Amino acid sequence: MNTENLKISTVENLITTPPKSKAKSDEIIRDLLPQKFGRQGMIWVAVLTAICCVGAFAYYRQLKHGLVVTNMRDYVSWGIYISNFVFFVAISLVGSLITAIFRLSNVKWSTPLTRIAEIIAVSAIVFASLIIIVDMGRPERLLNLFLHGRIQSPILWDVIVIGTYFFISVLLLYFPLLPDFKILIRFKEKTGKKLNRLYRFQGSFWKGTKEQFKISDKSINILCITIIPVAFCIHTVTSWLFATTYRPGWDSTNFGAYFISGAFLVGAGGVVVAMYMFRRAYRLEKYITDMHFEKMGRMVVLLAFLYLYFNINEYLIPAFKMKKMEAHHLTELFAGEYAPLFWFTIFIGMILPVIILLFKKGRKPKPAFIAGVMVVVGAWFKRYLIVTPTLLNPLLPMQNVPENFKHYFPSWEEWAIAMGSLSGALLLITLFARIYPIIPIHETIEEQNKTDEKISLVE
Amino acid sequence: MKRKINLKNILLVFISLVVLNQTGYAQDEKEEPQQIVRLHYYNVNNNLQYLVLESLLKTGRKIEPVKKKAYRIYLDSVARSNFIAGVLTNEEGKVKAVIPPELKSIWDEKSEHTFIVTSEVAGEEETPTEFNIIKSKIAIDTSNVDGVRNVTATVMKQENNEWVPAGDVELKIGIRRMDNTILSAGEEPTYTTDSDGVATVEFNKINMPGDSHGNLIFTASVSDNDELGNLSVDKTLSWGVPLKDDNSTFGQRTLWSTRFKTPYWLLILAYSISIGVWSTLIYLVFQLVKIKRLSIQRPG
Numbered sequence: 227m228n229t230e231n232l233k234i235s236t237v238e239n240l241i242t243t244p245p246k247s248k249a250k251s252d253e254i255i256r257d258l259l260p261q262k263f264g265r266q267g268m269i270w271v272a273v274l275t276a277i278c279c280v281g282a283f284a285y286y287r288q289l290k291h292g293l294v295v296t297n298m299r300d301y302v303s304w305g306i307y308i309s310n311f312v313f314f315v316a317i318s319l320v321g322s323l324i325t326a327i328f329r330l331s332n333v334k335w336s337t338p339l340t341r342i343a344e345i346i347a348v349s350a351i352v353f354a355s356l357i358i359i360v361d362m363g364r365p366e367r368l369l370n371l372f373l374h375g376r377i378q379s380p381i382l383w384d385v386i387v388i389g390t391y392f393f394i395s396v397l398l399l400y401f402p403l404l405p406d407f408k409i410l411i412r413f414k415e416k417t418g419k420k421l422n423r424l425y426r427f428q429g430s431f432w433k434g435t436k437e438q439f440k441i442s443d444k445s446i447n448i449l450c451i452t453i454i455p456v457a458f459c460i461h462t463v464t465s466w467l468f469a470t471t472y473r474p475g476w477d478s479t480n481f482g483a484y485f486i487s488g489a490f491l492v493g494a495g496g497v498v499v500a501m502y503m504f505r506r507a508y509r510l511e512k513y514i515t516d517m518h519f520e521k522m523g524r525m526v527v528l529l530a531f532l533y534l535y536f537n538i539n540e541y542l543i544p545a546f547k548m549k550k551m552e553a554h555h556l557t558e559l560f561a562g563e564y565a566p567l568f569w570f571t572i573f574i575g576m577i578l579p580v581i582i583l584l585f586k587k588g589r590k591p592k593p594a595f596i597a598g599v600m601v602v603v604g605a606w607f608k609r610y611l612i613v614t615p616t617l618l619n620p621l622l623p624m625q626n627v628p629e630n631f632k633h634y635f636p637s638w639e640e641w642a643i644a645m646g647s648l649s650g651a652l653l654l655i656t657l658f659a660r661i662y663p664i665i666p667i668h669e670t671i672e673e674q675n676k677t678d679e680k681i682s683l684v685e
Numbered sequence: 686m687k688r689k690i691n692l693k694n695i696l697l698v699f700i701s702l703v704v705l706n707q708t709g710y711a712q713d714e715k716e717e718p719q720q721i722v723r724l725h726y727y728n729v730n731n732n733l734q735y736l737v738l739e740s741l742l743k744t745g746r747k748i749e750p751v752k753k754k755a756y757r758i759y760l761d762s763v764a765r766s767n768f769i770a771g772v773l774t775n776e777e778g779k780v781k782a783v784i785p786p787e788l789k790s791i792w793d794e795k796s797e798h799t800f801i802v803t804s805e806v807a808g809e810e811e812t813p814t815e816f817n818i819i820k821s822k823i824a825i826d827t828s829n830v831d832g833v834r835n836v837t838a839t840v841m842k843q844e845n846n847e848w849v850p851a852g853d854v855e856l857k858i859g860i861r862r863m864d865n866t867i868l869s870a871g872e873e874p875t876y877t878t879d880s881d882g883v884a885t886v887e888f889n890k891i892n893m894p895g896d897s898h899g900n901l902i903f904t905a906s907v908s909d910n911d912e913l914g915n916l917s918v919d920k921t922l923s924w925g926v927p928l929k930d931d932n933s934t935f936g937q938r939t940l941w942s943t944r945f946k947t948p949y950w951l952l953i954l955a956y957s958i959s960i961g962v963w964s965t966l967i968y969l970v971f972q973l974v975k976i977k978r979l980s981i982q983r984p985g
Contacts, residue, residue, distance in 0.1 A: 448969060452962060
């Protein structure tokens with residue numbers, strides 16, 4: 227079993243053959259190898275961990291005392307937890323957009339963004355699953371969902387599709403990592419012994435043979451094709467949790483498309499934010515360039531317009547008819563209790579980012595980052611608006627119920643758990659970036675060599 | 686040039702309208718807030734009598750409920766023996782108070798009564814507000830002569846301790862729905878009593894769904910009458926169609942049945958999608974295993 231004799235086609239070939247390329251490859255590897263946290267990184271991790279701990283304590287209180295510690299009551303039984311769940315599901319869709327759709331469309335510029343998108347997708351889907359368990363009053367009965375679940379219920383479809391999407395996302399993260407493991411294992415002195423052990427466990431079998439590459443490329447292509455319908459399913463089914471319920475604001479045939487367009491928008495916004503953060507933290511200006519912000523900025527504009535279009539459909543048409551059952555709900559949104567939040571999500575979450583990103587200067591890294599933050603924050607509140615006001619407008623009037631049943635504002639435990647889950651997702655992304663290369667090293671080297679070859683041919 | 690002038694005029698009109706509108710609002714804001722207290726008297730089935738106090742604050746065009754404000758309600762005079770209840774308004778500025786049985790002797794003394802509402806602001810007593818009502822009662826009767834079904838409501842009021850018909854009283858006669866609204870028994874939404882205090886309506890609604898025995902609750906209701914307040918009386922009658930449970934889909938494979946009775950089309954659809962996707966994923970896991978095996982194979 228002499229592995230030294232194996233036919234090696236990739237990195238080593240690329241590094242050893244042309245000396246000019248070797249130097250460039252070394253530089254790329256040096257730049258993209260995982261780096262230890264600096265001072266700022268440590269503070270960032272500490273803050274996120276602290277928020278997670280507060281969330282965990284709040285959840286301990288919820289387990290101990292029951293869901294009574296929340297402000298959810300008979301009418302608002304889906305509060306901030308479900309809004310958070312929908313947000314996580316939405317942002318997870320970015321994995322299919324950046325990785326799958328761009329890869330299948332042969333979009334080359336997205337290479338440095340694929341892993342960022344995939345890790346966002348995996349983290350978000352992990353916490354979407356966790357937040358659903360948090361929303362359950364009796365989490366120890368989770369297994370009953372599978373043992374006694376009815377296939378007629380969209381809730382079970384959601385459970386199945388989330389599990390499937392998670393598995394696909396993990397595979398889509400893992401397959402492209404394989405060639406990078408070989409590089410990471412080679413640079414043991416830079417990555418450290420402990421991490422090296424992990425890399426060996428996860429990818430020591432990757433030798434970079436032609437056969438291995440052939441199988442890997444084929445598998446990635448199959449994954450990219452599979453993830454698109456599953457991604458559409460995950461968000462469509464999530465929207466059906468609402469749309470199959472006869473309620474003002476949810477009774478819509480438009481909901482699947484409305485949710486998917488919103489998910490693509492928040493996902494793209496999330497990637498822009500992550501691009502900026504990683505670029506700054508790891509000094510990746512050479513790899514995540516202004517061009518990437520320019521292109522992603524345009525993408526966000528397109529998706530924001532698409533989402534605005536669906537919003538107009540979703541609100542203007544019912545408002546035009548003002549059916550009695552919809553009227554109170556719509557008035558609450560447009561001019562009532564939820565009006566500030568509603569107009570905040572429309573202007574800050576959609577219109578203002580479009581205005582910023584429509585201009586070339588607005589698509590520079592910093593303004594694009596600000597627009598991305600606006601999109602993500604707006605999207606989070608948008609999910610809150612989809613869930614809560616509808617529940618406060620039931621079709622039968624609220625009669626003889628305590629006053630606090632008629633209003634909803636999350637308790638501190640709900641806020642702590644929701645913020646804890648958001649911090650948890652960010653922490654997962656941060657730790658991933660500490661352990662694995664956040665930009666695919668092998669693919670970057672390969673593309674660099676192709677560019678060099680083209681240049682030399684021209685010369 | 687002409688176009689420019691027109692645009693200018695339009696702009697001027699628009700600015701004037703905005704300014705006028707703003708001035709209107711400014712005037713509204715300057716107006717002193719006005720406290721409004723309303724008291725509604727209810728007499729249900731001629732035996733349960735209660736009051737609903739409503740407290741509002743009017744500032745310009747804006748009317749808001751006054752929350753958590755304390756009031757004291759008296760019958761006829763502000764004395765301890767005439768005290769009905771001390772109440773605190775809720776989030777909607779409303780509160781309910783039942784007239785206690787101890788006040789029966791005072792209640793029976795006269796035909797007309799005055800409810801007096803007092804409140805305190807910063808330790809100072811506010812001017813009491815008074816509401817007058819005349820004692821009244823309402824009755825409902827039904828008849829079925831040769832298939833013609835009539836609902837008759839009679840309203841009486843007390844004058845000099847004697848019951849006399851209350852004419853010209855507007856009231857609703859109909860069927861009480863589950864949400865307490867009334868479906869009119871006839872064609873008109875409301876009816877008015879004649880000089881005998883009587884209003885009769887022909888009940889022409891056929892096949893109205895009732896309860897399991899076909900019972901419908903007929904009701905006659907006077908709302909916010911200046912003299913009489915709110916009166917209502919109910920009578921249950923089996924003039925409806927008995928509601929039978931629809932068991933036609935019981936034991937069938939439907940979307941709303943148990944998990945053991947899932948429709949076949951859904952089972953086939955759900956399982957074929959799941960099997961299709963998961964067999965692809967299992968295939969991919971095998972591809973990973975294949976990649977791993979390749980690393981331990983000799984080349985060539």
